[in-house]
Amino acid sequence: MSAVREGLPEGRYGRSADERADRKLKIIGSVLGAGLIALIAWFGYVYVVEEDVSGQLTGFKVTAADTVDVRLEITKDRDATAVCTVRALDTRHDEVGRKSFTFGQRQDDLIKVMTVRTTGRATSAELVGCDSATHG
Template sequence: MSTASTRLPEGRYGRSSDERADRRLKVVGIALGAALLATVGWFGYHYVAGTDISAQVIGFQAEDDRVKVHLEVHKDSGTSGYCTVRSQAENGAEVGRADFRFDGSATRIDQVVTLRTTSRGTTAELVGCHED
C-alpha cells in the first residue's frame, strides 16, 4: 500500500492565500520601516541643524564669589540669543547659574563673562545656547 500525497502539484493551482498574505505583510513592513527611518532622520536633522547658536567654554578662573568664564560663541549673522552657564561647588552643589546674551552681526564672539556665585565655584559648565 502506498500513501497518497495531500500536497497539491506545484504551479498548477496558482499561489496559496498564505503566500499572498506573506507578500502583503512584507510590503507593509517595508513601507512602515521606510516611514520610521524617514521620521527619525527628519527629527535628527532638525535637532542638529536647528541650533543657530553654539558655544564652548575655553577656560575659567574661580574666585571666592564669582567665576570668570571665557566663552567662544558661534552664531549666524544677525541672530540674537543667550547661553546658560553654571558653576558647582566641590561637593557638586550648584552655586551659580546665569544667562548671557549675545546680539549683533558678528558670527564669532570671544568674550569673558562673570558668573556670580553663592560660594566658591570649582567648575564652569555651559548648559546650552538658545536663539530668541
C-alpha cells in the first residue's frame, strides 16, 4: 500500500492565502496599535503639560429676572491668571448674558460664586471655557 498525502508539500508552492491574510492582519493591527498609543500619548501631553488652567461650572441659581449666580471651580497653577467665560441662557437656549471673570489669586484651586447680569430671565448657565491669561 502506498501512503496518501492529504495536502500539498510544505513550502513547495509558496505561502497559502490564509498565511498572507494573517500577515496583512498583523501588519494592520500593528499600525493601528501604534497609532492608538501615539494618540493617547498626545492627549496625555496636552492634558498634563499644556493645560495649566481648567474650570467647571458646578451650579447656578437664578436670583432675579436680570441676574444669575454661578458657582465655578477653577484649577490653575499658583502663578497663573485664569480667565473664565460664562453665559446665561433662556428657555429657548438663547444667550441672555455673558461675562468673563479673571482669577489672579495666588492659589492652585479656587471655588467662587460670581454674578452674571442678564437681559432677560435666565433658566440655565454654562461655562464657555477657561484659559490662561497669557494665552491671550
